[in-house]
Amino acid sequence: MSSQDPGFAPAKVNLYLRVTGRRADGFHLLDSLAVFAGVGDRVSALRSRRLILALDGPEAGELAAEADNLVLRAARALAAAAGCPPGAMLRLEKRLPVASGIGGGSADAAAALRVLAGLWGVQADLGAIAATLGADVPVCVAGRPARMQGVGEVLSPVPTLPHCGFLLANPRLPLATPAVFRARSGGFSEPASFPAGWADAEALAEWLRPLGNDLQAAAISLCPEVAEVLAAISTQSACLLARMSGSGATCFGLFPSPAEAEAAAAALPAGWWRWGGGLGVPADQP
Numbered sequence: 001m002s003s004q005d006p007g008f009a010p011a012k013v014n015l016y017l018r019v020t021g022r023r024a025d026g027f028h029l030l031d032s033l034a035v036f037a038g039v040g041d042r043v044s045a046l047r048s049r050r051l052i053l054a055l056d057g058p059e060a061g062e063l064a065a066e067a068d069n070l071v072l073r074a075a076r077a078l079a080a081a082a083g084c085p086p087g088a089m090l091r092l093e094k095r096l097p098v099a100s101g102i103g104g105g106s107a108d109a110a111a112a113l114r115v116l117a118g119l120w121g122v123q124a125d126l127g128a129i130a131a132t133l134g135a136d137v138p139v140c141v142a143g144r145p146a147r148m149q150g151v152g153e154v155l156s157p158v159p160t161l162p163h164c165g166f167l168l169a170n171p172r173l174p175l176a177t178p179a180v181f182r183a184r185s186g187g188f189s190e191p192a193s194f195p196a197g198w199a200d201a202e203a204l205a206e207w208l209r210p211l212g213n214d215l216q217a218a219a220i221s222l223c224p225e226v227a228e229v230l231a232a233i234s235t236q237s238a239c240l241l242a243r244m245s246g247s248g249a250t251c252f253g254l255f256p257s258p259a260e261a262e263a264a265a266a267a268l269p270a271g272w273w274r275w276g277g278g279l280g281v282p283a284d285q286p
Ligand SMILES: C[C@](O)(CO)[C@H](O)COP(=O)(O)OP(=O)(O)OC[C@H]1O[C@@H](n2ccc(N)nc2=O)[C@H](O)[C@@H]1O
Pocket: 014, 017, 026, 027, 028, 029, 030, 032, 101, 103, 106, 133, 134, 135, 136, 137, 150, 151, 152, 177, 178, 181, 246, 247
């Protein structure tokens, strides 16, 4: 992701995820460290009188260009906030698996807000619009590693992450986020306590290890293949930590370097969606 490419919609990875409470409306209070991988979808837009969405890319088959696509919902929300007509010919190149816990739809919505704000020349509070579109959309608009609290909309900065690599793997089985929250049992967790920084990937893994993902057991109860993915990642050489992201089924592995993560991803079953590499570049850095 770079300032030259506001349309890049990177995968969001929850390095830990704690469910700390539940609101009266049923939404859960969370505490999570979200980072962005160097793999993602891409949103682009051309001027048009009507609002049109075209889908392509290797994962596009799983999605219909219907009115409830998050890219179209983002366009309508931005136009409403800006008081302008929502005209654009949008293209979504889908590379992230749908309903997989890495916030693909949320990243697409965030990218659409950035791209259309530029196309329409709109100055708007994209974070506030994002919060109306989904719990993961605000952090995707921020586009940099952040701590997520509240239901996902309360963002705070985190220490600079050390040089490290990430592997992402999904067994090609969609998991619906509401079903995973419903399947969760047990009480609530305490929020994490952050250090001033991490010397290296090993130190980050050590800190993350006890924090867990409070949705992982529920996801495994609905989709036992998640346990297979975790086992396959954790047995890769140099893997420091294997854990599920978000509500699953995508799991990540933390590695000392992007090259080691890339090699480990290539060794996983070819039938899975898999990727290995480094973190994405924050939105406002070249
Ligand atoms: C699990 C995470 O991926 C962690 O980053 C996110 O919290 C999910 O974010 P999201 O997919 O953008 O979620 P939304 O589309 O806003 O909500 C989908 C559904 O998940 C449940 N949900 C979501 C977020 C949240 N904090 N509490 C919830 O209980 C609700 O049933 C909600 O109806």
